[in-house]
Amino acid sequence: MNKIRKIMTLILLTIVSVMLISCGNQEDGSADPGAISAYTGFWKYETQPMYLTIDEQYQWTMTDFYGNQTDGGTVDAEADAIALYTEDGSLKEMMTLSDTGLIDESGNTLVASEALVYLPTTSDELNLTATFPGNFASVQINYPVQLISSVHETYTDTLGFDAQMKYGTDDAHTNIIIGFQPISGYDDNMTKGIEVAKPQMEQMMQTLLNNMYGDNVIQIIGSECTDCGSYYRIVGSVWMNSSIFGDGSSDQIRGNFEVRYYGPTNYALVAMTIAPESRIENYVGITNNMLNTCTYTAGWSTAPKAVPEAPPQDAKKKSDGASDDGVAYYWYDSDGDLWYWDGSDNYFIGYGDAGYDDDYYEANDYDPWSDPGDYGDDYYDYDDDDYDYGDDDWDYYDNNDDYAYDDDGWGDYFD
Structure with missing residues (x-):
């Protein structure tokens, strides 16, 4: 009888072992490697900004498109379904395997993904290269794999960049546009230093903003213009209407509009970055x-x-345009006064050493930059019209920003 009992016990133990192996032994967290292999890898929700990751150690994690892990636990796998358990052992979700991917209990489909692609950040490597279309086919720019590059449908010579994984996130209303826009009428005023170029750049930015975005620009918050050596750069911060995305939203979003002037090329480089205020700095x-x-x-x-x-030393000759060769330069007249010839007109810049008697004016406590009217018309009224500096002429230079020079060397002209 004891021998029979031992044989029956061995048979029962064998049956239980086989059943545990075939079912994946859910008690110790192990399972049949053949069952879990059909589920390992990355799974992306089609309608939610989430990834499900399953590894060969029967562990699962849920991660959002910002790279944040939101949940995790252990997996039990069968031939056509898996069970996701939380860290405390409670059942989180049952998912079935279909021809299109995994389907959760709510009917959401998860499709297999080769990698976890998150929303772009400033630390991303710029590992892809795009070539501009149209007239700038020789120009290239790098961008991260987290962005999708495309030729812009509306603006010629322009590329658009969108985040690959932005649906269902705060980044849904984000976009980057970089390209070349035609300009005209600015070149003559862009060779006289930053003070003259700045109002031209401001006008250029406002014109391009209006041409490209029109009523979608709600308000210009401010702008900053800088001299970058080989180009002038102006950056404007704006509020925009998200209706430009065509999804029915009317929420205000931030825009960062940058314009670069590279000289008389008939084009300016334009970059527009659009994002919610919480994400504008990142983009x-x-x-x-x-x-x-x-x-x-x-x-x-x-x-x-x-x-x-x-x-040249002959002021009258240059004022008459006798040597007009279209080349701009500085020059001094016979009194040592400094002039600027812009290719078509002369502009008085400053008095030279021979322009007045130092002893006389120092004795009379005279400031040569004060109102010339204080010292009569004899000194300022010359017989030749080219040298007539009456009150009207001074008012013109005082009130015209294009000729407003600072006291430390007349702007950038002597740098």
Whole structure:
């Protein structure tokens, strides 16, 4: 009888062992490797901004598109279904395997993904290269794999960049546009230094904003213009209407509009970054990283024309345009006064050493930059019209920003 009992016990133990192996032994967290292999990898929800990851150690994690892990636990696998358990052992979800992917209990479909692609950040590597269309086919720019590049449908010579995984997130209303826009009428005023170029750049930015976005621009918050040596750069911060995305939303979003002038090329480089206020800093940083890789150059310099080694001394001759060759330069007249010839007109810049008697004016406590009317018309009224500096002429220079020079060397002209 004891021998029979031992045999029956061995048979029962064998049956239980076989059943545990075939069912995946859910008690110790192990399972049949053949069952779990059909589920290991990355799964992306089709309608939610989430990833499900399953590994060979029967562990699962749920991660959002920002890279944040939101949940996790252990997996029990069968031939056509899996059970997700939380860390405390409670059942989280049952999912079935179909021809299209995994289907959860709510009917959501998860499709297999080769990798976890998150929303872009400023630390992403710029590992892809795009070539501009149209007239700028020789110009390239780098961008991260987290973005999708495309030729812009509305603006010629322009590329658009969108985040791959932005649906269902705060980044749904984000976009980067970088391209070249035609301009005209600015070149003559862009060779006289930053003070003259700044109002031109402001006008250029406002014109391009209006042409490209029209009523979608709600308000310009502010702008900053800088001299970058080989180009002028102006950046404007704006509020925009999200209706430009065509999804029925009317929420206000932030925009960062940048314009770069590279000289008389008839084009300006334009970059527009659009994002919610909570994400605008991130996307502006990405845009700046991309612009730093742009291969465009025009071989131009923002520096004004240099003073020639031997400037002409005949003021009247130059005022008459006798030597008008279209080249701008600085020169001194017979009194040592400094003038600027812009290729078509002369502009008085400052008095030279021979322009007045130092002893006389010092004795009378005279400031040569004060109102000339204080000292009569005899000194300022010359017989030749080219040298007539009456009150009207002074008022013109005082009230015209294009000729407003600072006291420390007349702006950038002597840099």
